[in-house]
Amino acid sequence: MSSTVRSTAAVAALADPRVPYPRTTEETACRTRPQRWFPVRYSRDSIEQQQARNACLRCPLAEQCLLWALANPELTEHGIWAATSPKKRAHLRTSLVERLGADWVAVVADRRQARGRAGTAQRWNPRLRAADPPAAAPSAAARPRHREPVTPQQATRNRMVLLAALTSGRRRAA
Ligand code: SF4
Numbered sequence: 001m002s003s004t005v006r007s008t009a010a011v012a013a014l015a016d017p018r019v020p021y022p023r024t025t026e027e028t029a030c031r032t033r034p035q036r037w038f039p040v041r042y043s044r045d046s047i048e049q050q051q052a053r054n055a056c057l058r059c060p061l062a063e064q065c066l067l068w069a070l071a072n073p074e075l076t077e078h079g080i081w082a083a084t085s086p087k088k089r090a091h092l093r094t095s096l097v098e099r100l101g102a103d104w105v106a107v108v109a110d111r112r113q114a115r116g117r118a119g120t121a122q123r124w125n126p127r128l129r130a131a132d133p134p135a136a137a138p139s140a141a142a143r144p145r146h147r148e149p150v151t152p153q154q155a156t157r158n159r160m161v162l163l164a165a166l167t168s169g170r171r172r173a174a
Contacts, residue, residue: 011075014072014074014075015068015071015072015075016071016072016105018071018105018106018109019067019068019071019072019105019108019109020064020068021068022061022064022065022068024060024061028055028059028061029052029055029056029059030052030055030056030059030080033052036048036049036051036052036080037052037079037080037081038078038079038080039080042080042085042086042087049080052080052083053080053083056080056081056082056083057083057154057158057159058158059082062082062083062158062162063082063161063162065081065082066081066082066083066084066162067108068081069081069082069084069089070089070092070093070096071105071108073089073090073093076089082162083159083162092163096108
């Protein structure tokens with residue numbers, strides 16, 4: 001989400017450098033209708049806020065956006081970020097501190113880097129590539145669904161993917 005309060009340079013200077021800002025050349029829904037993402041009062045009953053949350057759940061930047069918002073509380077005191085309200089983000093931060101420690105941002109950033117290195121190694125290792133199954137033709141079920149309404153089940157699944165992305169590796173590390 002774009003910050004409507006501070007300039008990009010100010011945000012970059014204040015943001016935690018371990019977590020990349022969610023950037024895209026495409027217009028995200030929050031950039032085209034920012035007023036929905038910055039309500040005066042937060043309410044589950046607000047149709048506009050529900051529409052904002054649904055747009056976040058379909059957004060390709062959602063995982064990165066949630067991580068950035070959680071890692072930068074002073075920059076995300078207000079607004080809906082990755083379908084979360086300020087109260088929900090505070091709860092998630094508390095949960096991350098309990099699970100990963102006070103410097104949970106470093107833990108998550110390290111894990112993301114390790115996943116990135118593992119992915120790069122796999123892409124450039126001919127033996128691993130040969131073991132890859134052949135790419136299947138996209139089925140009707142795999143076609144982009146970003147223009148279709150999100151069902152409650154899909155929204156729940158998307159939220160679980162977002163949260164799992166932040167906490168993955170916890171069980172392995174335990
Ligand atoms: S997840 Fe939501 S707040 Fe974040 S960039 Fe996408 S639409 Fe904007």
